[in-house]
Amino acid sequence: MRTLLLFLLLLLCLPAPALAESETRSCKVLAVMSYHDGYPWQDEIRKGMERILHSRCRITFFNLDTKHYPEQGEQRAAEAYALFSSMRPDGVLAADDPAQELFVVPYLREKTSVPVFFCGVNANAEKYGYPASNVTGILERYHGKETMAFLKQIMPKVQSFVYLSRGNDMTAAEIISEIRKDAPNYALRAHGFYNPATIEEAADLLRAARPTTDVLYLEHLEGITDRSGRILSHREAYTFLLDVWGNKPTVCANEYSVKAGCLLAVQKSGVEQGAIAAKMLLRALEGTPLAQIPIVRNQTGVKILNVQAMTKLGITVPLPVFREIKLVRTDGN
Known part of the structure; x- marks a missing residue:
């Protein structure tokens, strides 16, 4: 636990890894969000992601909108996967539990070499089979x-x-x-x-x-x-x-x-959740193996x-x- 806490503090305190100038905004990221724009928690997560990635990657956001239309979740997840297939992103961010259950687990976990980074997950990581060879991220826990x-x-x-x-x-x-x-x-x-x-x-x-x-x-x-x-x-x-x-x-x-x-x-901070997942993604794009990027949880309150x-x-x-x-x-x- 002490090792994970030190790792989390390092991610928060150090500046985001710098990509080579020739790579600036050359990476493509798909961010699959469980809910809808205007929901304060999701807005915070998006802010954290954009804060880290805006000058480095082109981010495409896709909302599953499961709070308004839970019955359409599987259909929306299939649409997200169609976007993933056509977009061929360098990395994926997946926020909150519905994005894991409906999108990452059935479509991406152990099924692609594209790295996936989750955030805002309330369930135990083991529920979704995490960590996986291509999936890691940050858990969300209440204080x-x-x-x-x-x-x-x-x-x-x-x-x-x-x-x-x-x-x-x-x-x-x-x-x-x-x-x-x-x-x-x-x-x-x-x-x-x-x-x-x-x-x-x-x-x-x-x-x-x-x-x-x-x-x-x-x-x-x-x-x-x-x-x-x-x-x-x-x-x-x-x-x-x-x-x-x-x-x-x-x-x-x-x-x-x-x-x-x-x-x-x-x-607990949605900005922290989104920012840490985004920093993990940048580390992977720079060549750090996912096995060296452990699952962490929010610590600050x-x-x-x-x-x-x-x-x-x-x-x-x-x-x-x-x-x-x-x-x-x-x-x-």
């Missing part, structure tokens, strides 16, 4: 234990939480499995893990849990629908459920969720606090804690 410890610093009397994310979603299922496994190590007791199919079901679950639970751990709502089948935006879903939860604290996992009204998070939510809850934050955190406001306020 749940650190988030609960952060909350305890500023609200020491809280004792229990429920976790809620949307149902009928591959990535959400992997996340809830991860959090169930890690929850015994949290500073708070788990009272339940919910993955409702609709926003109305989510609201009913929270109303039932609220009288006996101190904290809501809320994340990964993108694509949840109401009973009529209408898809709610990330912000709309958060606003609605935060209102249901009322004057009790809510913690999340990302800055964009804190800006939607959650009290706090220890953030940033404490983020919503000052409006803090004020609403009447919280006084100790000065030493203030020095460690990033303060944000609810978007639109």
